[in-house]
Amino acid sequence: MKFRLLVTCFALVASAFASKSQPVIGLSLDTLKEERWQRDRDTFIAAAKALGTTVIVQSANSDDTRQVRDVESLISRKVDVLVIVPHNGAAMTRAVRSANEAKIPVIAYDRLILNAPIDYYLTFDNVKVGEVQANYVVPRLPRDRTARIVRIYGAPTDNNAKLFKQGQDNILTPLIKAGKVEVVHEDWALDWKPENAKKIMNAAITKAGRNIDAVVVSNDGTAGGAIQALLEEGLAGKVIVTGQDADLAACQRILRGTQAMTVYKPLKNLATLAARVAVDLAKGNKPPTTATLNNGNKDVPSIFENVISVDRENLNTTVIADGFHKAESLK
Ligand code: BGC
Numbered sequence: 036m037k038f039r040l041l042v043t044c045f046a047l048v049a050s051a052f053a054s055k056s057q058p059v060i061g062l063s064l065d066t067l068k069e070e071r072w073q074r075d076r077d078t079f080i081a082a083a084k085a086l087g088t089t090v091i092v093q094s095a096n097s098d099d100t101r102q103v104r105d106v107e108s109l110i111s112r113k114v115d116v117l118v119i120v121p122h123n124g125a126a127m128t129r130a131v132r133s134a135n136e137a138k139i140p141v142i143a144y145d146r147l148i149l150n151a152p153i154d155y156y157l158t159f160d161n162v163k164v165g166e167v168q169a170n171y172v173v174p175r176l177p178r179d180r181t182a183r184i185v186r187i188y189g190a191p192t193d194n195n196a197k198l199f200k201q202g203q204d205n206i207l208t209p210l211i212k213a214g215k216v217e218v219v220h221e222d223w224a225l226d227w228k229p230e231n232a233k234k235i236m237n238a239a240i241t242k243a244g245r246n247i248d249a250v251v252v253s254n255d256g257t258a259g260g261a262i263q264a265l266l267e268e269g270l271a272g273k274v275i276v277t278g279q280d281a282d283l284a285a286c287q288r289i290l291r292g293t294q295a296m297t298v299y300k301p302l303k304n305l306a307t308l309a310a311r312v313a314v315d316l317a318k319g320n321k322p323p324t325t326a327t328l329n330n331g332n333k334d335v336p337s338i339f340e341n342v343i344s345v346d347r348e349n350l351n352t353t354v355i356a357d358g359f360h361k362a363e364s365l366k
Pocket of ligand 1: 069071145146189193195196227254255279280
């Protein structure tokens, strides 16, 4: 009996030790539908593997109930750390509390989880993304009359979508107030779906007519939807359209002239950083950060990676030079 107890204790110590030296990371993604998240996943797994860890990946297909279940299943599989890209920043609170009870640290990746005791938030400067988009558009608008723009925001459930809008507002609001810019139509694209963005663009044309100078769109997927509507009206290439993510299709559109710009976010930097922080946390260390952000529950230690404005002029020296896309694949 005593011997059996001793063996059990040894096994417990051994498994805890194995777990710390070769941690297992649970990665819960909102979706894998957009190109960027596939790249985030692949880079994260490669970086984590190089650090001697394994990653269990779950993807929730934009479904909150499913994502909460995903996280709970990762907790019951006893992962050492959780990395979460929430579909809905407010809906993951409960899952984070379960992780806390199980003493599993949580990193919010790219998107913030609200009102929950998370350990780290690793992301890009999302307000800057919106500023970069609006700053691209403004100097290209007509000055001899009030410019007419459409604004297509992202998913209202994604905290980032609000931050992109906030960044755009920082630049556009003074011009709107001064009567230099008029927003002829605006709406939020549910779940960031291109087809929803297309509907918004169709509604904008029906309501405001074809006389539109720019469409400030928050990401490349939804820019694709808006551009489809513009194509059908013979307006593509005549209207400035913004985006974000440097998706392959968006970079092709930039070269073709139907999309003006995108915001390049070096995903490799973020995914590699996240893998390093996850492993450190799993080993009981407290990796340093450069900022904090209050998520309604606490000041969350955070890191904000930088973003880059990309158009036809600098596509070669940014996205291509960085190896994000090959020049041949853009033809
Ligand atoms: C990300 C963007 C992405 C969007 C849709 C946002 O939270 O920051 O890069 O395009 O979600 O997935």
